[in-house]
Amino acid sequence: MRNLQREALLKRLKRISHHGLLLCLGLLALTLPAAEPVDFQGSAQMTPFDEEIIDYPHVRATDPVAVLKRKLDYEEIKLKADEKFGLLPSLLKELKIPQSSQMLVFSKTSLQRHLIGPKNPRALFFNDDVYVGYIPGSQIIEIASSDSKLGAVFYTLDQTDPVNPRLRRDNQCLECHASTRNMGVPGHLARSFIPDEEGKVDMFSGSMMVNHKTPFEKRWSGWYVTGESGKMVHNGNLMGEAAFKKQEAEPGYLSNQKELKHFFDTAKYPQGGSDIVALMTFEHQAHLHNFITRLNYETRIHLTMYQHTRHLHQIVDGFVRYLLFADEVPLPNPVKGTSSFAEEFQQLGPRDSKGRSLRDLDLQTRLLKYPCSYLIYSDPFTQMPPEAKELVYRRLHEVLTGKETGEAYARVTKESRQAIREILLETKKDLPAYWRE
Ligand code: HEC
Numbered sequence: 001m002r003n004l005q006r007e008a009l010l011k012r013l014k015r016i017s018h019h020g021l022l023l024c025l026g027l028l029a030l031t032l033p034a035a036e037p038v039d040f041q042g043s044a045q046m047t048p049f050d051e052e053i054i055d056y057p058h059v060r061a062t063d064p065v066a067v068l069k070r071k072l073d074y075e076e077i078k079l080k081a082d083e084k085f086g087l088l089p090s091l092l093k094e095l096k097i098p099q100s101s102q103m104l105v106f107s108k109t110s111l112q113r114h115l116i117g118p119k120n121p122r123a124l125f126f127n128d129d130v131y132v133g134y135i136p137g138s139q140i141i142e143i144a145s146s147d148s149k150l151g152a153v154f155y156t157l158d159q160t161d162p163v164n165p166r167l168r169r170d171n172q173c174l175e176c177h178a179s180t181r182n183m184g185v186p187g188h189l190a191r192s193f194i195p196d197e198e199g200k201v202d203m204f205s206g207s208m209m210v211n212h213k214t215p216f217e218k219r220w221s222g223w224y225v226t227g228e229s230g231k232m233v234h235n236g237n238l239m240g241e242a243a244f245k246k247q248e249a250e251p252g253y254l255s256n257q258k259e260l261k262h263f264f265d266t267a268k269y270p271q272g273g274s275d276i277v278a279l280m281t282f283e284h285q286a287h288l289h290n291f292i293t294r295l296n297y298e299t300r301i302h303l304t305m306y307q308h309t310r311h312l313h314q315i316v317d318g319f320v321r322y323l324l325f326a327d328e329v330p331l332p333n334p335v336k337g338t339s340s341f342a343e344e345f346q347q348l349g350p351r352d353s354k355g356r357s358l359r360d361l362d363l364q365t366r367l368l369k370y371p372c373s374y375l376i377y378s379d380p381f382t383q384m385p386p387e388a389k390e391l392v393y394r395r396l397h398e399v400l401t402g403k404e405t406g407e408a409y410a411r412v413t414k415e416s417r418q419a420i421r422e423i424l425l426e427t428k429k430d431l432p433a434y435w436r437e
Pocket residue numbers: 105107109110111122124131132133142143144154155156170172173174175176177187188189190191286
């Protein structure tokens with residue numbers, strides 16, 4: 001029986017990788033510039049997440065929104081409706097998501113696109129675990145939450161009746177949120193589409209996934225961006241052909257916005273801006289969440305099918321490279337946000353005895369002062385299958401102790417490696433014993 005299942009799964013995997021590859025090559029040819037860096041060979045292939053080993057549709061979620069849902073169902077807590085923003089402020093508070101993380105996207109690229117546009121952008125808020133989407137005029141608040149077993153789990157909060165709001169898990173979101181575009185797993189999307197004056201996009205005109213490896217001149221098409229970024233050229237705040245033409249003659253002419261009142265009525269949102277530091281943090285993190293999920297799935301699939309993890313080295317190396325920002329695009333000059341996001345983010349710690357934290361922001365030449373992702377403290381990382389975590393910790397140890405001298409990690413300096421190792425030794429409890437030798 002077990003053998004039969006295994007064969008069926010192998011067949012399915014082969015089929016998926018074949019289709020995935022063809023589809024992926026087609027899309028690549030259509031949309032991406034040649035030099036889009038890949039995380040590991042096959043990183044765009046779909047995973048069989050709806051089948052037995054992962055069983056995404058049926059496994060019970062335990063992410064922070066699942067916990068909130070249980071509390072609401074048992075009436076342990078109640079969300080309070082705000083006159084202006086409905087249940088949003090109460091929801092953000094319960095989930096401990098700072099309002100200062102507000103980012104605004106005006107391209108018509110997501111579920112409720114008929115409501116979204118430059119005059120009514122969609123606001124996104126996030127913390128280490130949960131992402132929330134809010135559109136003025138919509139009864140539906142969209143939520144994506146990170147579950148340690150499942151990856152991203154999606155919910156809608158329907159506030160048509162604000163006294164009895166309905167929070168529901170919604171797997172239909174996977175139509176867009178589980179594709180070759182986000183590592184073939186149920187996951188998060190951070191993208192950059194060239195929009196026209198109304199926010200409409202041509203899906204084949206250079207849309208791309210964005211993370212900390214994406215050059216700034218390709219970022220933030222379809223997004224509002226506030227903050228200081230000096231001479232950095234990016235596509236934030238641009239809409240329509242004329243605006244993009246003007247940008248060619250006058251690079252960065254709409255960068256460095258302090259506020260957005262001249263674009264639309266900002267009073268419809270909890271915050272006035274779309275913070276540049278929040279955007280950079282979000283883009284780093286959304287991709288890493290997808291990567292954690294992919295590594296988690298791959299490990300469980302490999303353990304079931306082959307009873308070992310020997311084939312995972314390439315993906316683990318790609319993972320550690322991303323975790324350590326080895327391929328991060330350097331900031332051309334310092335950046336500064338407009339909200340209190342940076343301040344609140346850094347306060348969360350943890351800190352070592354020298355006062356250092358992986359959450360310390362650099363913002364001069366890069367995002368983090370000690371370039372190792374703070375998501376290493378998150379549940380989805382900490383609760384990865386032990387076999388996967390052991391491989392990651394082993395590779396991380398090789399790099400941080402300087403045993404790894406390859407070109408791929410050249411940008412992670414000796415000082416950074418030492419500081420990160422010291423911080424982890426004092427703040428991360430589940431390190432293997434050999435780290436302390
Ligand atoms: C038509 C495709 C599409 C569908 C369907 C869709 N989304 Fe998205 N979603 C996107 C895109 C594209 C983004 C990236 C930001 C943007 O362009 O607006 C996104 C971003 C998000 C984000 C913020 C970042 C992230 O990925 O976590 C949340 C939260 C979200 N969506 C929730 C949902 C929920 C909940 C549903 C289902 C009720 C859903 N989405 C259905 C396309 C879609």
